[in-house]
Amino acid sequence: MSLVKLEGVSLSLSGKVLFKDVNFSIQAGDKIGVIGNNGSGKTSLLRSIAKHINEHEGIIAHSKGLRCQYVEQGFPEQWDELSASGILESYLCDSVDDRWRVDYVLELCGFPKDHRSLPFNQLNGGWKKTLMIAKAILVEPDLLLLDEPTNHLDQDHIANIIRLLRDSNIVPTFVVISHNRSFLDSVTQSTLILQDRTISYFGFSFTQARKLFLEQEHASACSRTEVMNEIQRLKKSAQFQRQLGVNNYSDKALQKAKKIEKRIKIIEASVPEKQTSRKAGITLEVDEFKARHILRIEGLRLYSTPEHMLFAIESLVVNRGDRLVISGANGCGKSTLLKAIINESSLSIKMGPSVKIAVLDQELSLLPPGAEVLEFFMNSFELDRQQAINKLAASGFSYIESQKKIEQLSYGERARLAMLMLRLTNPNFLILDEPTNHLDISSQEMLEGEIQRLNAAALIVSHDIRFIENVGTRFFEIADGRCRERL
Secondary structure (H helix, E strand, O other), X not given: OEEEEEEEEEEEEOOEEEEEEEEEEEEOOOXXXXXXXXXXXXXXXXXXXXXXXXXXXXXXXXXXXXXXXXXXXXXXXXXXXOEHHHXXXXXXXXXXXXXXXXXXXXXXXXXXXXXXXXXXXXXXXXXXXXXXXXXXXXXXXXXEEEEOOOOOOOHHHHHHHHHHHHXXXXXXXXXXXXXXXXXXXXXXXEEEEEEOOEEEEEOOOHHHHHHHHHHHHHHHHHHHXXXXXXXXXXXXXXXXXXXXXXXXXXXXXXXXHHHHHHHHHHHHHOOOOOOOOOOOOOOOOOOOOXXXXXXEEXXXXXXXXXXXXXXXXXXXXXXXXXXXXXXXXXXXXXXXXXXXXXXXXXXXXXXXXXXXXXXXXXXXXXXXXXXEHHHHHHXXXXXXXXXXXXXXXXXXXXXXXXXXXXXXXXXXXXXXXXXXXXXXXXXXXXXEEOOOOOOOHHHHHHHHHHHHHHOOEEEEEOOOHHHXXXXXXXXXXXXXXXXXXXX
């Protein structure tokens, strides 16, 4: 049964064509992943399907009585002062007789009982996102649309979301945007890939779908090269025949030239479209660090309040080339540890004398929202105007985009700016707090490649399993009041 059908759908926003002439349908039972570079139109596609925006051309038809729920990337501000239980109760038809459903869904999502009375704005990012998904499940939708649901979730929460999405009795049909590769492979059965204003469908989960897509791209590029070579050969032949006809007054040669030219036009009309996508590369530079030890921690105790200790570290040494991955449940103190190291806020933390730190936190807090992109980079890194324009262009920002305020950029674009900041800082020690949160998949792979190429020392907090596996060299877990290395 078709739940949603798209026929000849095109969408342009702010003068930019996101996709055109899209045709596909969502069938009951589909479990679809959506991938594509930042800015390719993934969120706009889901918002259009959910009918949150109505800017498209063509037809998006819902089946009669379709219950569709859309879980957005950000957090609803109107929930800030409400409790978790109160939020869900507000969506019940009968808040008295149906009250049990709230407790049932919160239990299903693993939401702690002692958090259910807290205001939404006091929850950490992981619990906020979990509550948004719980609200969607409470409504029992026929179709669930999820935009980056694993952002801000620890691995336990991600595993819980995977469990929910795999259970067709809970979520029968869904479409999910995600840059988390292992998550996509775990929950999806088919994939939509947005690139070059088109949408390609594959009946496989992420890894196999992307492999087939890249093979198709390569075959198309090879085919285009062969056709273009043939066109050039025919043009030379036509030119030769025309010149021969003119010089020798040969109508036969001129007729042959016309036939070849007609054939050229036919071939040109069938040339595979050239891929116009331009993906700016992520490059990093690190300063050489000659000393062996970058960081030493001895007998550290970290507290959330004077009465509540988060965890202790008895001894930890970071050497050149070490890339430490810190894992643990949401709220266990991972980000608190990173802040303590950045600020050297305890005598237990000893940083090497020539260490130069570069920080990328999950809130991208080093990017002031109200600042203009170009002016910010000129002032922060003592660049003249043309130097700043060139640096931004190399990271995929046009001159017009560089005139925008940072708050006008998407999270993916802000993440690219943050990566450029890392490069210009020229550090020898990277501190990365959820660095893949707002990076698309190809950008994640570029970042992984750069970290590996430079063999940079790093302290990393991430719940992205694929990223951790690709860049980590040492692994630590915060649990039971201790931060210990997993050997």
